[in-house]
Amino acid sequence: MIFSRATYPAALLACAASLALALTACGSESETAATSTSTTTTVDPADVFLPSPEQQMPDPDSGCPSSTPASTDAPEWTLPGATGTIAVTGATDTAAPRIDVQTPFSVTETQVKTLKEGDGPVVADTATVFVCYMGVNGRDGSVFDSSYERGMPVDFPLDGVVPGFQKAIAGQKVGSTVAVAMVPADGYPEGQPAAGIQPGDTLIFAIKILEASR
Known part of the structure; x- marks a missing residue:
C-alpha cells in the first residue's frame, strides 16, 4: 500500500471546478473557453454542476484559505475503510483541510463526520449553501477538485448535487466543518473522466459550511 498526502495540489484545471457538486449525470462533453492569455477546458454544465461567474466570486469576508495546515495538527477523523485508511484534518480560518490517504481507500457505506460543530x-x-470544500479520490489519494485552491467559496442547492454531498451537509449547522467518505453510488457510479474518477472510486470530501438559505 502507498501512503500519500493530499494537500490541495493543482489537480484539475478550472474545468473541474465544483465537479463534486454535480448531479449524478452521464456523458462528458466539453467546451473550450479562450482568453487572451490561456485556454481553459470546461465541462458541459449539462453534465456537471458548474457555478456561474457570479457564483464563483468569493465573498470578501468568506474566502477559502489556501495555506497548508500544520503537519503537527492531529487529524480530527481517522477512518479505516474496507481497504486503506484516511485521516482528515478540517480547515481553519487560516488553513485549508488536509486529507491523508492510505491507498487504495474504499468504504462499503457512506460515512459522515462532524469535525467541528458550528453555532448557526x-x-x-433543500437549502442553498455557500461552502469551501476539497475532494480527494480514495483510489490514488489525488485531489480532483478544491475551492481552497481557487480561494473561492461556491454556492449551490443541495437538491442539485451528488447524494453523498447532500448527506454530508443536510442536518449540519452553519459554521460547521464536516467530512464524508462516500460510496460510488453516492458520488459517480459511472465515473467522471474529466476528473479522473473511475467507476467504483470512493470519494472523500472535507467541507466548511459558510452560509445557508432556504
Missing part, C-alpha cells in the same frame, strides 16, 4: 442554524436538505 441547521441546514435543511
Whole structure:
C-alpha cells in the first residue's frame, strides 16, 4: 500500500471546478473557453454542476484559505475503510483541510463526520449553501477538485448535487466543518473522466459550511 498526502495540489484545471457538486449525470462533453492569455477546458454544465461567474466570486469576508495546515495538527477523523485508511484534518480560518490517504481507500457505506460543530442554524436538505470544500479520490489519494485552491467559496442547492454531498451537509449547522467518505453510488457510479474518477472510486470530501438559505 502507498501512503500519500493530499494537500490541495493543482489537480484539475478550472474545468473541474465544483465537479463534486454535480448531479449524478452521464456523458462528458466539453467546451473550450479562450482568453487572451490561456485556454481553459470546461465541462458541459449539462453534465456537471458548474457555478456561474457570479457564483464563483468569493465573498470578501468568506474566502477559502489556501495555506497548508500544520503537519503537527492531529487529524480530527481517522477512518479505516474496507481497504486503506484516511485521516482528515478540517480547515481553519487560516488553513485549508488536509486529507491523508492510505491507498487504495474504499468504504462499503457512506460515512459522515462532524469535525467541528458550528453555532448557526441547521441546514435543511433543500437549502442553498455557500461552502469551501476539497475532494480527494480514495483510489490514488489525488485531489480532483478544491475551492481552497481557487480561494473561492461556491454556492449551490443541495437538491442539485451528488447524494453523498447532500448527506454530508443536510442536518449540519452553519459554521460547521464536516467530512464524508462516500460510496460510488453516492458520488459517480459511472465515473467522471474529466476528473479522473473511475467507476467504483470512493470519494472523500472535507467541507466548511459558510452560509445557508432556504
